[in-house]
Amino acid sequence: MIVVMKPNATPEEIKEVIRRAEAMGVQTHPIYGQQRTVVALVGDLTRVSREVFNAMDGVRETVRIQEPYKLSSRTARPENTVVELAGGRVRIGGPEIVVMAGPCSVEDRQQTIEVAHAVKEAGAKILRGGAFKPRTSPYSFQGLGLKGLEYLADAREATGLPVITEVMTVDAVPMVAEYADILQIGARNMQNYGLLQAVGKVQRPVMLKRGMSGTIEELLMCAEYIISNGNTQVMVCERGIRTYETATRNTFDLNAVPVIKQNSHLPVVADPSHGTGYREYVPAMSRAAIAAGADALILEVHPDPDNAASDGRQTLSVEAFGELMTSLNRIAEAVDRYIGDRVLQLA
Amino acid sequence: MIVVMKPNATPEEIKEVIRRAEAMGVQTHPIYGQQRTVVALVGDLTRVSREVFNAMDGVRETVRIQEPYKLSSRTARPENTVVELAGGRVRIGGPEIVVMAGPCSVEDRQQTIEVAHAVKEAGAKILRGGAFKPRTSPYSFQGLGLKGLEYLADAREATGLPVITEVMTVDAVPMVAEYADILQIGARNMQNYGLLQAVGKVQRPVMLKRGMSGTIEELLMCAEYIISNGNTQVMVCERGIRTYETATRNTFDLNAVPVIKQNSHLPVVADPSHGTGYREYVPAMSRAAIAAGADALILEVHPDPDNAASDGRQTLSVEAFGELMTSLNRIAEAVDRYIGDRVLQLA
């Protein structure tokens, strides 16, 4: 860490910075410039707070040199984390690109099983579906709750597809963990630290979505909350950030894919459905996500998008999803990866 | 609501929009333009979802004409809500401007009582202090918890100042409600709907902070979650939004003050400490907040900011706070309002 003093900092203020740092057990290297003095701190800084120095008299700012996350970082673990599901039949973070697909909201038992069969047929390896729905308006449909979880479990039994679904509250964690194969933390809850700690204590893989205004660094810090509580089966998901642009619902930030792959060992999932918000942009951005290096995609698919209970605007029909999967296979091959069983069929 | 059809929408697609809308009990007015057809929907639209129409074939987009919140809106309630505390001695939303002040984190019993006396002396009417702290890093100080609540209660007893403190999880709501006079929902939890529902069911005033990327409309929708659960004692708080600018920690968006005052009856609190992130900008922006029409300020004050356990960079010393209060009084008078007892002393 570098502590940058103000131009008019007094020798006493500089000394106090040095004294405080050394009291924390780190070495100090003051450097006296023409206009400014800086003090470099060297040693184990994990528990040294920048805030302490930021607040001191004579200090202009502090500059961090190392990334603040440890367990999420590739420095700590150079090899990729691979999240395993269904007894190892599905692996996220390896050479296979895994596609998760299904409706935004679970609506009824029949529909859920039908769409599960349909997306499996097209090559999806995981079924997605919301039982608990975070909604901007208290007057909107909030999901089927436990009933929705049961339908998802029925669809899993019928198709063999593992299931991912969102958990929104600490008290629902045990229930959702009983039914789901992957716990999803939604964008609005990225920094709901109580929830992160709770899913960190269960032995279920977690997919953590980037918040609407979350930085990549914050996303990895939130993953750190989960991992430091004992659960290492964590994936992170890019789902679009909030910017001034309104042509898309969010600004799907694919740059996050190579940035995270470089700085972290965690698998990266891309969500072009929420990322763009319009079904007509989903195919192009799904292809782009794989080309950028994503390990998995999560896509909204519904047998009748025009009648979906939520988010129909960004939902693909089963037919459109099938066509998309064919084109995704070609991109996957172009980056020396493959998608599910279809690549075998095509070979 | 206006449903805008695509240029190439077919007559059948237009008919289907009309059919669906009328099935929901609203009237329709199709307007056939040179290049586009739009269908205006008229009637009670509270439970009509835009999503349904957005997802239909032939629809380009929908445009909302009315604001989506009801209970928070000034249309529903033209007169200002006034939140009353301490048996009516403190009223937020009336002519008095209320200042809440205290440390970012509660650190020990002695410090809490001392700072409470000091801020009361300078004219503050409410004591702020964090017992549960949301922190970006799992390795940072997370607050004293229950001990912190007890110290706040002790300080209230010693000074008579009502207390505001943050509640972060659903299960902590009863405990915090037992000790605190106002429950604060932090920016990271603005859209933690489970928590909003929980505080909507207790009879304690709530101060809801705007999320880092929350729109003003979303903030009022989140207030709607609380009010629709039965708790009408709600204040909203502007605390800075996330933009590209890095000269301040957040972009303190004072425009929210007149926008909310026009569209809602809820009291508006301004938080220049978090809003700017630097103590040197807090006085100017506190004055500006009052001039813009804020009903209350919440300020971080600490007897020794350089040794504060968190957020010292944006924390005022007791002396600086005292000086600031004097200048705030002058601004309050210039907008025909007043701050606490001091205005009486000065008169």
Place this chain on the structure above:
Amino acid sequence: MIVVMKPNATPEEIKEVIRRAEAMGVQTHPIYGQQRTVVALVGDLTRVSREVFNAMDGVRETVRIQEPYKLSSRTARPENTVVELAGGRVRIGGPEIVVMAGPCSVEDRQQTIEVAHAVKEAGAKILRGGAFKPRTSPYSFQGLGLKGLEYLADAREATGLPVITEVMTVDAVPMVAEYADILQIGARNMQNYGLLQAVGKVQRPVMLKRGMSGTIEELLMCAEYIISNGNTQVMVCERGIRTYETATRNTFDLNAVPVIKQNSHLPVVADPSHGTGYREYVPAMSRAAIAAGADALILEVHPDPDNAASDGRQTLSVEAFGELMTSLNRIAEAVDRYIGDRVLQLA
């Protein structure tokens, strides 16, 4: 256009809106709702200003139904524009994906010719290089000017590669147009309307870069400035927008590619070098750009990036560029397109 009245608008105010609209020759359809009245305007609205209605008493807002650009829009011209260079040997906007490559700044004659040979060898079809450089600091290197243009022309003669370079001022347009095959309008000048009009009057293809905070709609409106002045050979370029995220220099918004391809007939160029700002992210995002549907890439390449006069951090070495081109070919094929001569060699 829809004119939305305030809840308390008077019948006179509504009448005045209707009167004003009809005086402009458009038809009006007032719709009286429970809480609000809206007035739909139908007819040729190209020259009807929303501002006029926005400013009227009793009006809350206006909502545009059609896109504001005409000549840039796919509605006006359904087939793709193809920009032709070098007597038709290079075509941007057709099935071939064209790669433009070269140094950020032109530095000397020898280096320019060498890098031109090197990028041509690797499959680039156009040489890029800056002679006039927009720099944040008045004390930074501002480019070689005319000398730089001459070196670019020499490199073209030596290699046969057409040349793209930036023009920053109206008075430099004739000079740059004499030397360059494509005139680049930089991001800072996207809304420099005098400059847009000037390049609209020369017969040279123009590549218009999206401004740092330009919306896609504004970008197409700026293209409209050029086209409406007579120059139809226009390409638009996504180069990253300004958001709160700092892990990348800009947020390279690849979503712009499918959005523009849907709404406009103009070719789309992607600039992952400026878009990401870090050379290690350029390969992944170049692949993603092609997968998303870009018609061309513009990449910074330098024989010795560590000694480049500007932007070395985002510049590829010649070797890295060669490797990248091989992988780009594979992506291009996966979307049924191809890159230059190499695809022939590989076939």
Place this chain on the structure above:
Amino acid sequence: MIVVMKPNATPEEIKEVIRRAEAMGVQTHPIYGQQRTVVALVGDLTRVSREVFNAMDGVRETVRIQEPYKLSSRTARPENTVVELAGGRVRIGGPEIVVMAGPCSVEDRQQTIEVAHAVKEAGAKILRGGAFKPRTSPYSFQGLGLKGLEYLADAREATGLPVITEVMTVDAVPMVAEYADILQIGARNMQNYGLLQAVGKVQRPVMLKRGMSGTIEELLMCAEYIISNGNTQVMVCERGIRTYETATRNTFDLNAVPVIKQNSHLPVVADPSHGTGYREYVPAMSRAAIAAGADALILEVHPDPDNAASDGRQTLSVEAFGELMTSLNRIAEAVDRYIGDRVLQLA
């Protein structure tokens, strides 16, 4: 400047950084940490480019310690710059708060003179009005040009008010400088460096507006372009930045006022008309601007806002402006400043 090496940087790479820096005449202080090495550079760094080091092998990033502007900075000139007009009768940057007011666009001679008389009567000291208008659409009204300048000059003659108007192109600088007392550089042209250099070479005060996505640092760097060309009579203007919030047209960033006052000696003008985009928010934010420390306001005023040629939505009527001035006087007094002659009348 601090050069931060990558964790795996080799001793040779570190040596090369040191060698390069010393070749530029600056001293180096390498600091070897547990995981990282950093090299601090000390000396005159004005012409040392960070880019050179950013691009070197083994370098992760560079961190700037000093602000990049010199002539604009308060370090270079501790006392406030005061811009003088009308032979010293109007001074911007001193204790008086100066209000500039008038129509967005100059429309005709009569209207211009009338509004000039009206705003003067209410206490304005400078007349604003656009003769050249930057418009998003090429089909919108672009201003009266030279005729507009003549009308402004006529209004100055009639009232004695100095005139501010925008100049958009380099070739128009001499003409506008002949008619106007202050040259305005608009937000879209903040980084039009050719234009900045041109106005830097005339002896007319300049008001430079912050770009829609300009940082405060970039704004001061652009002021540096003007000052370093010889013109020290520069003011900067906050007029709203582009964020995700749509309740206001822009996000008027009043925080810029105390930030600029601390870091620079230049006078700060606030533009709540463009900043908020809605006339109903202009009074509150005008008061807030003065409370925050602005030296001047620029406000859109029109005798009949509903019939203004542009930007009527954000334009005050003459009556509303008169009322606002009275309330602004009270705020000015509350911060120990005053507005024009009226304060004398009131005294």
